Amino acid sequence: MKQKKPEKTEDSQKPKNSELEELRETIEGLQKEKDELFAKLQRVSADYANFQKRAPKQITDTISYEKEKIIKTLLPVLDNFEHTLHNANSAENVEAFVKGVRITYDHLLDILKSHGVEQIKALDEKFDPALHEAMMQKAEPEKADNIVLEELQKGYKLNGRVIRPSKVIVNKLVSEQPAEPNGQPEEEREEVDLQNQKNNEQEIADME
Numbered sequence: 001m002k003q004k005k006p007e008k009t010e011d012s013q014k015p016k017n018s019e020l021e022e023l024r025e026t027i028e029g030l031q032k033e034k035d036e037l038f039a040k041l042q043r044v045s046a047d048y049a050n051f052q053k054r055a056p057k058q059i060t061d062t063i064s065y066e067k068e069k070i071i072k073t074l075l076p077v078l079d080n081f082e083h084t085l086h087n088a089n090s091a092e093n094v095e096a097f098v099k100g101v102r103i104t105y106d107h108l109l110d111i112l113k114s115h116g117v118e119q120i121k122a123l124d125e126k127f128d129p130a131l132h133e134a135m136m137q138k139a140e141p142e143k144a145d146n147i148v149l150e151e152l153q154k155g156y157k158l159n160g161r162v163i164r165p166s167k168v169i170v171n172k173l174v175s176e177q178p179a180e181p182n183g184q185p186e187e188e189r190e191e192v193d194l195q196n197q198k199n200n201e202q203e204i205a206d207m208e
Contacts, residue, residue, distance in 0.1 A: 073111050080104040112156075120155035122148045122166040131155060133165040137172040145173045 084100035109119070120131050127134065127146045138149055148168045155166030 070115060073114070074108075077104060077108045077111060080107060116159040118157050120157060120162070120166045122151045122155065122168050124148060127168070127170045131162060131165055132168045132170075134170045135167050137170050139173055140171050141173065143171045145171060147171045 080100075081104055084097065084104060087100070088097050112118075122132055125132075125148050126144075127148055132148060132155070135152055140149060143149065147170070148166075149171050150169040151166055152169065153167040155162065156164050
């Protein structure tokens, strides 16, 4: 006699329905998370595209602003030069004119210093190839060797970085000539060698 298969009851189907519901909720959550991430990615991409468009203009505007700022700080120096030149004809003596030029020069140096520009010290300083460019050499025994004797052109740094080295003349003392072997000058040794050679030749001739 065949046994009847047990019929599926509602209780046996409930766990499967519950699992399917959980999977459905998980899928919906992942889909929502994906949509949110995709939306964020789109916003970031759009912001980056706008940045690429804005950046060149911002850089150009910044450079223009800095140029304008520097030029404005230099305008008073130009005014001082004009004032000095205007009064040159009426100046009582050359000393007053030179004084006016000196004041203007110092003013310009102060402005450059405010922008991070400084002069490189060279005169009477030890020669430094990183700061100085040797144009020629001199020998002054009263000065130390490798000391800068003259400054032909001033050098400058910008925020500590050399933008133009100083062109200088360097003191290079001539080293003493090394003593000849046996304390005998080279010319005297050549004469002795020549005489010895003649004597040897004479001895050979006598033996023949």
